[in-house]
Each structure stands twice: as C-alpha cells, then as structure tokens.
Amino acid sequence: MTYDALHVFDWIKARSGDNPVYIWGHSLGTGVATNLVRRLCERETPPDALILESPFTNIREEARSHPFSVIYRYFPGFDWFFLDPITTSGIKFANDENVKYISCSLLILHAEDDPVVPFHLGKKLYNIAATSRSFRDYKVQFVPFHTDLGYRHKYIYRSPELPRILREFLGKSEHEHHH
Numbered sequence: 001m002t003y004d005a006l007h008v009f010d011w012i013k014a015r016s017g018d019n020p021v022y023i024w025g026h027s028l029g030t031g032v033a034t035n036l037v038r039r040l041c042e043r044e045t046p047p048d049a050l051i052l053e054s055p056f057t058n059i060r061e062e063a064r065s066h067p068f069s070v071i072y073r074y075f076p077g078f079d080w081f082f083l084d085p086i087t088t089s090g091i092k093f094a095n096d097e098n099v100k101y102i103s104c105s106l107l108i109l110h111a112e113d114d115p116v117v118p119f120h121l122g123k124k125l126y127n128i129a130a131t132s133r134s135f136r137d138y139k140v141q142f143v144p145f146h147t148d149l150g151y152r153h154k155y156i157y158r159s160p161e162l163p164r165i166l167r168e169f170l171g172k173s174e175h176e177h178h179h
Helices: 002-015 029-042 059-065 078-088 095-101 119-130 162-177
Strands: 022-026 049-053 105-111 140-145
Touching: 002 029, 022 029, 029 049, 029 095, 049 162, 095 119, 105 119, 105 162, 119 140
Parallel strands: 022 049, 049 105, 105 140
Antiparallel strands: none
C-alpha cells in the first residue's frame, strides 16, 4: 500500500503544477499515510502537509484497544496469539515511529467519542510529534471534537467547522513552507 501510495503521489505531483499536495489518512490509512510521508521526507520531496484523522500510535496499541478485541484482550496469550502475527508478518503501521522522521506540517483530527481508535492514542501521537525534532520548523496541531457532537470514528467530515479548521491550518502552513 505504501509503494502504491508513493506512485500515486508522484503521479499527482507531476501534474499538480504549483498547487499544494496534501496527504490525508483516516484510521488504518494513517499508517499508510505516515509510511508514505516518512519516505517522501527521507527523499526530500515532502508533501505540503499531512492530515491524520482518528490516528493511532501503532498497530499493537490499536489492536489492544479495538472493540473486536475487548473479549479477548485479557486472555493469557492475547499478545502472542493476536498481536505477534501482525508485527512479525511485517505489517508495521508505526505512526509513533514514523512521525519522528517527518518534516512537514501535521494536523491531527480526533473525536473524543471514537469507539474504534481511542482518543487518547491520537493525543499520544500528537505529543510524540509535537516534541519531535523533525517538526521543529513546522506546525503541529491537534483538533479534538467534543463527545457531544457524536462524530465517533468516521463522521468528522460532517463538522461545519472543518472547512475553517483546514483553511486556517493549510493557509498558514503554505506560507510557513516558503521560509
């Protein structure tokens, strides 16, 4: 998926002219997005910004708190049976590790009532990114959506505030990019 995303990025970038190109990942897609953007930054062709919606820190922490695992997670052998095969098969959605190598503006959006990826994992990822040296010259922002809004895991797009949030974040990040 990361390899495909890299080709898609290059295809879009070649046709985008002077227009900014942003990477937006949601949920499991945040793993692909940070894998991609880490590689783009390593080859010194970063996107104009990275937006992570409902992100987790890494697949082990996410699997441990995913609703599907609720009845199994306290069983002896849970890590060995469920989590080890994921990580040993080379599936690494290590957002927490990737953000240390990313140098572009980062916006994290997360609903407090997200039942799939707990809010605290998004907040934890933000704290890791915000203190990372790689983001020294870039804006890192965390936008929480209150439980009362009921956006849960996949309805942040319904927020009437979203266009303003994006305009303010992306508008400023474009100017910062030309320093």
